[in-house]
Amino acid sequence: MLQEQAMPQRMTKVNGLATRYLDYGSPAKGAKDLVLLHGLGASLERWLLVAPTLSKYFRVIVPDIVGFGYSDKPTVEYTMDFFTDFFDKFLQNLGIEKPHIVGSSFGGHLAAEYAIRNRRKIDKLALASPAGVMRTSTPILDQYIMAALYPTYENALKAFRDMAHDPSIVDEGTVTDFVRRMNLPNAKYAFMSTLLGMRYSPPLRGRLSSVIAPTLVIWGDEDRMIPVQYAKEFREVPNNELVVIKDCGHTPYIEKPKTFNRIVLKFLAGKEELVP
Structure with a gap:
């Protein structure tokens, strides 16, 4: 994992709520904005294996979504209305207009909902194992929820290992940071309310x-948290493309970061020569 001091960390206030984010800046004049949205119970750190490479081509912005990471966790109802309003104001704060958005799991649900409600405010949309269409739980999701409510190292380690196709990719820092964050005031409440x-x-x-943005859907073929069978639900998007990554679980940007970046860069930039 990248060193903390290498992270271009910033803070902003969104509706009075302190919001932590990374801003990698523009690599060139006129570079497109790219926003990365993490999953349920996660933080901006989950994107650190792919964000530096993506930042060679885009101004990459990575927030700790309100209620998660080290952003504020107010005692409110964490509805999709709340999150889409937060995200819209966050983009306004940073002067971002019509960005590319990449969302993972819950972040994919938020990105899709935002694209439905704000059709002309998104350029391209990429969804990695997005939530929002699965109406029943899975054993792996149940286990992750238990790890959030009872955040011991052992519970979190098992949840993260079972979420991945190859459990050896789970590092100690990911587990200890999850445990630390889930023990912060209001963290469990924000998780369950979401x-x-x-x-x-x-x-x-x-x-x-109603989504008009070209949409890429990425799924791991061994995702047991939100199984790849749910990808078919996103065929409803008029301009959609599905890429299934072999030997990959719920988090392709962590399990297969180089493959993930190749797929995303090809989709967003539209030029093979940009693929590293």
Whole structure:
């Protein structure tokens, strides 16, 4: 994992809430903005294996979504209305107009919902194992929820290892940081409130047809948290493309970062020669 001092960390206030984020700056004049949205219970650190490479081509912005990471965790209802409003104001704060957005799991749900509600505010959309279409839980998701509610090192280690196709990719820093963050004030509340907010949000099915942004859907073929069978739900997006990564679990940007970057750069930049 990258060293803390190498992270271009910033803070901003969104609706009065302190929000931590990374801003890698523009690699060249006129470079497109690219926003990376993490999953449930996660933080911006989850993107550190891919963000530096992506920042060679885009101004990469990576927030700790409100309620998670080291951003504020207010006692509110964490509904999709709350999150889409937060995200819209976050983009306004940073002067970002019509970015590319890449969202993982819960972050994919948020990105898709934002694309439905703000059709012309997104250029291209990439969703990695997005949530929002699975209405029943899985044993791996249940295990992850238990690790969040009872954040011991052992519980978190098992949850992260079982989430991945190759458990050896899970490092100690990821586990200890998850445990530390889930023990922060209001962290468990924000986690569970978000789960409920996702559960009772308007269904994506039947609404994805209104997304006008070209959309890439990326899934690991061995994802046991949100199985790849749910990828078919996103065919409803008019301009969609699906890429399934072999021997990969729920987090392709961590398990297969080079493959992930090649796929995303080809989709976003549209030029093979940009692929490292």
